[in-house]
Amino acid sequence: MKGIAGRRKTGKVLGGLLLAAVLALPIQAGAAAQAGSVYKIVALGDSVTAGYEPAMAAQTNPAVYGYAERLKEQALFHGRAELVNDGILGLTSEGLANYTGAIEAGTAVAADAIQPGVSDPRIAKFASGIAQAKSDVADADLIVITIGGNDIKPLLSEVKTLAANDLETKVKTLLADYSANIIETIGHLRTVNPQALIVLADQYQPVPAIAGKADYDKLEQAAALYTSTVDQVVAQTNTATGPVKAAHVAAAFVGSEMSYTHILEGDIHPQQAGYEAIAKVFAGVIWGEYRQTAAAAGKEPISIVIGGQEWNSANKPILKNGQTFVAIGDIVQATHAVSKWNSKTSTVTVTLSGRTVVIPIGSSTIQVNGTKVATSAPAFLNKVGVNSKTYVPLALLANGLGFDVQYSPKMKTAFINF
Structure with missing residues (x-):
């Protein structure tokens, strides 16, 4: 028309x-x-x-x-x-x-x-x-x-x-x-x-x-x-x-x-x-409904919806170099994955349903099921209050675990579905 x-x-x-x-x-x-x-x-x-x-x-x-x-x-x-x-x-x-x-x-x-x-x-x-x-x-x-x-x-x-x-x-x-x-x-x-x-x-x-x-x-x-x-x-x-x-x-x-x-x-x-x-x-x-997120309503800089539920945590997502980073502990909890921290190598390992993602802090590569994958957005430690939280690139982690990640720039919302 x-x-x-x-x-x-x-x-x-x-x-x-x-x-x-x-x-x-x-x-x-x-x-x-x-x-x-x-x-x-x-x-x-x-x-x-x-x-x-x-x-x-x-x-x-x-x-x-x-x-x-x-x-x-x-x-x-x-x-x-x-x-x-x-x-x-x-x-x-x-x-x-x-x-x-x-x-x-x-x-x-x-x-x-x-x-x-x-x-x-x-x-x-x-x-x-x-x-x-x-x-x-x-x-x-x-x-x-x-x-x-x-x-x-x-x-x-x-x-x-x-x-x-x-x-x-x-x-x-x-x-x-x-x-x-x-x-x-x-x-x-x-x-x-x-x-x-x-x-x-x-x-x-x-x-x-x-x-x-x-x-x-x-x-x-x-x-x-x-x-x-x-x-x-x-x-x-x-x-x-x-x-x-x-x-x-x-x-x-x-x-x-x-x-x-x-x-x-x-x-x-x-x-x-x-x-x-x-x-x-x-x-x-x-x-039966039309849903919005906090970011779409202008209340947050970015929202993350995991399995249909908007993620709400004190550890807010961080936008850095065009990438969305999230606190690994919150994502692990929300997705029921298992994580292990190696303090000697500053590496976090996340496993779920037979898939394993190894993410070293500050490294330009991660491992997905034993295969190296390059990333331009290395994980980093971010101070939240008195604690340091491991922040990882959301899309890289989710894709490595086999999730589907869709980002809506208009809603400023990342959707993660299993």
Whole structure:
């Protein structure tokens, strides 16, 4: 989905958008955990799925942090997690049905077979990467969908000229096509993956009441029809073995359109606050809650979540040379590992589940199961009160013990999962 400004300015803005998309919106976001069970999220849809904001048009390498990336963070509170973001800029519900139809077939297609003239410069990669997309969908535990903004966007420019009854008639016609496309999409996905949880969002409307009460009321009525259609689709496609749920994001935007979207810039995409609002709705549907950490709330410089629980210790993590260091005793206690300190060699040895990590203080190498591993972040002794604590590089220790370590720079939080 492109914003209003993108539709009106097809030169510089569109060119910047496409360049930014090529450089900074990879088809896949996030890396699979090294081992163990991984909760896999596949995000499908348009530019809201992709996490687009208009400032990206002028950025060489913008950092994408939309609702899907936030959902991966929420999943990390529950275990290892991976995100594949297949959001396609400018996609319509018909385009999504075509794309998922190709995924069901499992063979590469021409770009126009997904959607003729779609604005995303990566469309050829999506079209040729169908086999990988099918594998991703087949492995997914969760499939989230935001789509439809491009279906109904023309109404934003027509709302002033259409009477309420005429607008309602047009909305219902558009939503009938949308409904058929989404039911077809879910059918394709269910053929590939019969059991994943599918969560489908309704569509927020971005125009604030300040634009005019009459127009605002008409747009809110259109949004309500959209929500009702989503609920009907969910009721029709939901089964005990193949659950489908609705995420009512539209309600979260009511009264907050100016702070949640870029509408004052002539663009209807969410701001960061809007993407967080969307993520909160999805997380509530999926996990029943949206969690934050002390660091994300600005109360600590960094937070560490171990096995779903935020680590709270008097021995605070230390950021040094771009690395996170933690007191070895606290990590050993939290993970139920066993440690041994050799005062003669100033070396700590940590063992867990048959894995052994040997960390000498100040050394540029450690040993993982007898193999030397270089590190640019040597362990050190840090005085805490009257005692000296051994601080070790978190990622190196956790990886050596076979844990999965994921760091969220936005939340300033490191997630460790077993």
